[in-house]
Amino acid sequence: MKKSDIQVRIKNIISALMEIPVDQIKDDSSPDTIEVWDSLRHINLVMTLEEEFGVQFSDNEIAELINVKLIIAVLMEKL
């Protein structure tokens, strides 16, 4: 799977879970920059990514998923 395809899928997932337009999601978007990105939505995001991409994150990886850019990077390494 190409990196650009993964980026699009991840941003679409974040858009759906955060209920915000996909064009508002940037690489540096995070709980600090998106008001509705609370801890519950963050957990749901991590679990949705595991389900959608058929991967399982380690605890260390879960702690690294702090913005869109890092989510893409961590996920790319597992695919």
Place this chain on the structure above:
Amino acid sequence: MYNPYMVGKQIYLRHPSEEDVEGKWHEWFSDEETTKFLELRFWPNSKESQRDFYNSLHNDRTKLVLSIVLLSNDQHIGVISLSNINWVHRSADIGIVIGEKKYTKGIYTTEAFALILKVAFLRLNLLNVRGGYCKTNQSIEAMLKLFKFKIVGIYENMMSIDGRKEDVVATYLDRESWLKRNIHTE
């Protein structure tokens, strides 16, 4: 960073300090919203009570209470614990409170959970960590699910929350399952 015990990327865990007692720690356990799902919610807390609790920790090997501290500025934002540690069965109960509400929003709870599980299974060599939660506490339910805690049963009508009877869900995570998910990154 002062007296770090387990260091993450956004936070670190350390033994509570005198400064924590003098700070806002005691206020968190009087706050209605913060204590909504805690057994401690019935009685107001005080700095004196918090000091008694703090002093009780020094020689207690059945309870590990750690302060959650921001790496960026050393702010004490919460506490996480392993309590009822049983050294024969090598099991414990997990608990967490993020007292500074600004930080309940971010990923600090998630990282604190990841760090305390590492403490439990690698430093203390425990075999099982239990987690119980009130059925309507969506945040902790999601957190335990994320870290692959298994549901083992439900205590029906065990808690009274806002005048309603609520079920309590009992879960646990065993060391073998945790190692399978994490050993390659250690």
